[in-house]
Amino acid sequence: MAEHDTIEEQIRSMNFGPAPDDLLARITTVVPHLAQEKRPANAGFSQVLQRFAAEWSYGLSLKIAALAIVAVMGVAMGHGGGHENGIGGLLFGDIGVEDII
Amino acid sequence: MQPQTASIKDEDLMTRVAAGDRMAFDILAKRHINRIYGIARAMVKGQAQAEDVAQEVFTRLWIYAPRWETGKAAFTTWLYRIVVNCCHDHLRKTKVDRTASEIPEDLPGDGPNGEALLAERQKNEKVRAALDTLPERQKLAVTLCYFQGLTNPEAAEVMEMHVKALEGLLVRARKSLRSLLEDERARYG
Numbered sequence: 649m650a651e652h653d654t655i656e657e658q659i660r661s662m663n664f665g666p667a668p669d670d671l672l673a674r675i676t677t678v679v680p681h682l683a684q685e686k687r688p689a690n691a692g693f694s695q696v697l698q699r700f701a702a703e704w705s706y707g708l709s710l711k712i713a714a715l716a717i718v719a720v721m722g723v724a725m726g727h728g729g730g731h732e733n734g735i736g737g738l739l740f741g742d743i744g745v746e747d748i749i
Numbered sequence: 750m751q752p753q754t755a756s757i758k759d760e761d762l763m764t765r766v767a768a769g770d771r772m773a774f775d776i777l778a779k780r781h782i783n784r785i786y787g788i789a790r791a792m793v794k795g796q797a798q799a800e801d802v803a804q805e806v807f808t809r810l811w812i813y814a815p816r817w818e819t820g821k822a823a824f825t826t827w828l829y830r831i832v833v834n835c836c837h838d839h840l841r842k843t844k845v846d847r848t849a850s851e852i853p854e855d856l857p858g859d860g861p862n863g864e865a866l867l868a869e870r871q872k873n874e875k876v877r878a879a880l881d882t883l884p885e886r887q888k889l890a891v892t893l894c895y896f897q898g899l900t901n902p903e904a905a906e907v908m909e910m911h912v913k914a915l916e917g918l919l920v921r922a923r924k925s926l927r928s929l930l931e932d933e934r935a936r937y938g
Contacts, residue, residue: 676778
């Protein structure tokens, strides 16, 4: 543990000093102009795309995939079973719950 | 920093930067430049390169300010992610163009503190040279946790990884650094 402390301490004690004054001056004067040139021209559409990409999450993909599977299975069972009995029949109204129970 | 600006929260300043307020940008730059420059100095070789990285960070901050949303992530986490991405881009670029990282730095002058400055710089460079041998992610984890003093969960959030994975990186980094620095101590005393 003492050895770990030594290494951590050596890194913590690194001192590069503060940023040079001219760097701050350069950043505050140049950056807004530079950034204006780099900013995308069609900000509206790109922002919509960026927002969609940012909000698209793994959890949402799973929910959509699960819904799609249920829908496909429901349709397949309904048609495959000729709507007469089982879950397909129940889904398409050929039979009631009491027929299954 | 003036007392009236010190009380303004980063989040409020960002909202103003998003609307193109240059004064808010100046306050943010003044407030965070040393921290950003420190990370850049630890991550990339040379003062000039670190300055370029810091400038790029603030350019991206200005460009992406409208995208930043209060409450999604802490401002500092978002800012650190930009720093990480800029360092990563710079390191990738300098892998192709090796000459950029080989520009020597100015040596300290012969002033009254010249010797002390030189000794400190040599010490920094020894640790930095050891850091440079680490894989990029280990180096980043060490820089954020030990040099910048972020907690493990904070650093893990910046690096978009699980805390356990970050701890693994730190363990491996410490092991490599210990053997490197001890080898050097044994060699040169």
